Amino acid sequence: MKAVLPYHHVDKLKEEDAWSLLKKQIVSSVTDIHEIDMLKDIGLQIVAKCDGLPLAIKVMGGLLCQKDNQHSDWKMVLDDSIWSVSGMPKELNHAVYLSYEYLPSCIKQCFLCYSLLPKAAKFLREDIIGMWISEGFLHGPSDDLEELGRKYYKELIQRNLIEPDSKYIDQSFCNMHDVIRSFAQFVARDEALAAHSGESNIVSKLSAHKFLRLSLESKASGSDGLDWSSLQAQTTLRTLISVGRINVKPGNSLVHFSCLRTLHIESAHAALVESLHEFKHLRYLSLERSDICSLPESIGKMKFLQYISLRGCQQFVDLPHSIVKLGHLRYLNFQKTSINGIPRGFCVLTNLRNVNGFPARVDGDWCSLEELGPLSRLKYLEIQGLENVTDSSFAAKAKLVEKVHLTNLCLTCGSRLGDDWLIEEENQ
Structure with missing residues (x-):
């Protein structure tokens, strides 16, 4: 098993590499690359806030890909007051904190529940969704609860808050970074x-x-x-x-x-x-x-x-x-x-x-x-x-x-x- 380096000991990315990583998280088959490049100036300011740390940049990319690619949306993220909070406990990384605050309230409890799963065991996606249903975290028609759970699970992946295990092609197992x-x-x-x-x-x-x-x-x-x-x-x-x-x-x-x-x-x-x-x-x-x-x-x-x-x-x-x-x-x-x-x-x-x-x-x-x-x-x-x-x-x-x-x-x-x-x- 590959050892996980402490967050602050990970090599920091140079500016252009950091921008490329951020853009990679956002660009999709329905997104115009040129449209994203038009936001490079503000994008560089966001990655600077991440201090060149890959995990923080990926989490920010996961947040930005949930928004329309408008300058005002990115500016709102850049100017959020969370970036300026000082004296936070070491567990409260600014980028992760910001991503969490932008989570829909209905998904926040699912995210927190996921963090309790012991790392020594593998939990299937359906098992996790079953826990969410049992805890009452999913609200909607009874017939659609599993589908709603899959939607929430997928959004946590898109936001880079959980990461699919590469051994499985269907994202049925995921891991969560220690940070x-x-x-x-x-x-x-x-x-x-x-x-x-x-x-x-x-x-x-x-x-x-x-x-x-x-x-x-x-x-x-x-x-x-x-x-x-x-x-x-x-x-x-x-x-x-x-x-x-x-x-x-x-x-x-x-x-x-x-x-x-x-x-x-x-x-x-x-x-x-x-x-x-x-x-x-x-x-x-x-x-x-x-x-x-x-x-x-x-x-x-x-x-x-x-x-x-x-x-x-x-x-x-x-x-x-x-x-x-x-x-x-x-x-x-x-x-x-x-x-x-x-x-x-x-x-x-x-x-x-x-x-x-x-x-x-x-x-x-x-x-x-x-x-x-x-x-x-x-x-x-x-x-x-x-x-x-x-x-x-x-x-x-x-x-x-x-x-x-x-x-x-x-x-x-x-x-x-x-x-x-x-x-x-x-x-x-």
Whole structure:
């Protein structure tokens, strides 16, 4: 992994290079390059305010590309009073601060929420949008919330406040520069805390102040990890994100966090899962890469649940029948689990937009492909285990051709014996 240089130690650009970088952020297929060159004089004044620092220039470019290429718009940015603020804490870089202030109010909370995501974990765009929906940051018609979230996500990219991971071509994963992350966490410091278990003062922070959002990242193991009991005072939490090891002892539970709307715990202890039903307001539940083998039947009491991800829970095999009572569900993810069937009655979950890792079965006391038929709002569907479906009539009952909102369809067929009695390769 490439080391990230401290912000003030990055080589500063010369004037012409700085102008070229700014212009690169603004010029697009619909923008006249000559039109931008006409603004070079004021553009050079803006990059001078950025002190030749590449990140600041990119952030300014992201801000200016949201505006009409008019001299008055650029002059307004140049003359903003934020540039002249003195004595700011080191976290409040002028350029990032200015870009944040120009963000629409509806996107500011999304941006601050993004800064809490632990750097050690990768969060898919749909996961992040699910958190925004669960927190109530997205306002609009229910059918359009995911699309609205994608719009906000794209705008954060355009403003260079988050940067797409070059390993993925569809911008499904992004990173946030340390300088921008520090700024956002400083702005949200009264309501949110992003902490590492190795920090010496984390326990005192947790005991001295109650937060609305808490993000914990731990690389420690055994007794060096953070004790779950140190979180018990955080009774006002709406969001809890935990990546890595937390020491859970007998009797520990989640009952203290009755206000939670968003819960993401990687490597969750099975003892915690049994108390999930205590979360009357929970919308978002992610238990990725945990050693749990099932969800409790009481999950049917969590009427507001919209999002469930069990991705990477390799021992997970059993989904309770009460799942069909969760009429608000929008997202289900069973990828890389061992689940081999869905309880009957799945067809009533007509609010679902995304289903990943649906196991295809045609026998036993399980939901068949036919019950996918009524799910008309589906936008993303992944069906695995199609080798278990030997009759095309079963597949036809899924009514895929009638799902007018479906934009992504993934069909997976695992290994099975062919007519020559040899194992056939997996196909997609």
